[in-house]
Amino acid sequence: MAKTWNGLETKEVMMTNQKWWGDYEGVGFPNLVASQQFDKEHLLTLFQLSKVLKRNVPKGTRQDWLKGCTCLNLFSEPSTRTRGSNEMSEGRLGAAKISFDNDQFSSAVKGESKTDAGLAWHAMEVDIIVMRHKDENAALDVARCLSHEENPPAVINGGDGKGQHPTQALLDLFTIFERFEKIDNLTIAMVGDLLRGRTVRSLAYMLSKFTGVKIIFVSSRFSKMGQDVKDYLNEHGVIWSETENLVEAARQSDVVYMTRPQLERERNLIKRWLMRRANRNLTMTKIIAEQMPMSSIIMHPFPRNEEIETDVDSNERAWYFWQMRNGVYIRMAIMLIIGNPTKAKELLAQAG
Template identity: 40%
Template sequence: MDKLHHVIEAQQFSRERLSDIFAVAREMEQVVSRYGSNILNRRVMATLFYEPSTRTRLSFESAMKRLGGDVITTENAREFSSAAKGETLEDTVRIVQGYADVIVVRHYESGAARRAAEVASVPILNAGDGPGQHPTQALLDVYTIQKEVGRLDGITVAMVGDLANGRTARSLAYLLAKYEDVKVYFVAPEVVRMKEDIKEYLRRHGVFFAEEEDLFKVASIADVIYQTRIQKERFGDRTADYESARGRYIIDRELLKVMKDRAVILHPLPRVDEIHPEVDADPRAAYFRQAHNGLYIRMALLKMVLNA
């Protein structure tokens, strides 16, 4: 298998590659339990984040530091870098690659990570590109499903919420197609239904999917409920569309009653009102454990792309 270099999109991964990443992630859990490692000593990671981030940015930076490396960063690359003066993403990458061994990019435009990779001599890791993809989130999502449910073949997954703008749901759909006998239910308000390109990809790969309006019906058969936030920032001036979508599907105590005992609830976070806080204490609420798994996945990716 070729060495892992850039991480741009979820569909770039084979099932064999996914198994390798998850094996290294399990090793990283042990590394963290031993207070870190120095395998990336004297290596530098640059983070270029043109959109806000908490979990992704901090987990990447923590991952690099826990492996002995260093981090250089921009607080808000859209405002506090030369992008504010008109510099292109490509030129920024050409400059920053001279300062760092790997670059993590989050951008507001779909396809930005691929553009960065086309001019980069160092690995580019896509930390989310607008409404396009978020492959490292999808990796940690599938890793979490494997840990929580115990298998990846033969599972039923309900994707709920903003599926049109949700890059995390898009990337997860691509990865689920790598596994056998997976069933996917899309539960979304009409204005934010899953886009046709994902549905066509699932058709081509023989993955069963259906669009459903009744969340309670789907929750009763799902092994995984993947809830997402209605993303107000993607609606622009379409206020009416946003208001028609928000609050439509909420996970609360009543929904818990119909869920399977061994099912899990995931969410890429942040949440607004789509998961009631009363759900947090239920053992099926796995979203905080899910977020913590992001550290191990991102440590694994850094180790692999830097050939450590």
């Protein structure tokens, strides 16, 4: 018998009319495992729904649109903002939520594989799994495994090692869209540890869906963006360049996206020392911020170390705390699309 949430038919029936995003490596909607699953239309629709949810479910309010839906937040790597904003979005939409972090993830300590964990929670009838894992393609592997099961839960990638973080890229792009009311023809500088940072990888993939975008990769020689991302941008006709000069990049950019050095992902102690030393030249200061165009913004996925000085926080170009707030609404939109697409369509129709 078909499982129902709020009297609605099961996911498989409801989702035949619309694909809210596409496939990646044989895994598709409702799983969200990689940035490459989205095209421009998918993204703009998601942004529109996020705007509607901002108006309809503001702070201090709650809806029952996901009543009967159980969300599992399975984080085997540390997380603060991603886990917190997922729990907030699930709660505001009325879903039941279960959360485990690294210290509580005893089954992993006992040697359970990530795919067995997915199968176990499927047996306990969870509807959505948000997972963070140290292994690249972890969410993809679990989603692929569960695809052979009847009525499997949707799997959302909350960060997979040095691989991707698509929901972070979605909230980043939504923030840019809110600020400029477009993404086409913007110049975005990505600064810091581009080799090990998954947020910039996911953001670069999504930016390729828009016209006239230019990307400036700003990093030391120890932290350059991976060739796989550059090849992808070349295939999609995106103009990109590389530099170690933050000041020059900041002066010509609409968005400066700062990142911290991912020292925990580099085992070589000499390289870690060199990364830390090189990163001193990639610090956003008040002086550099004032040289940026007045309409430009500074972003950061956080946590920050020393790459943005705290006196930049008061600059009107600093948008990173607004960026964090958007994480709740973009994740609400994702959850609603997966758990109650009929309601998502209704809200979009009302918004016109």
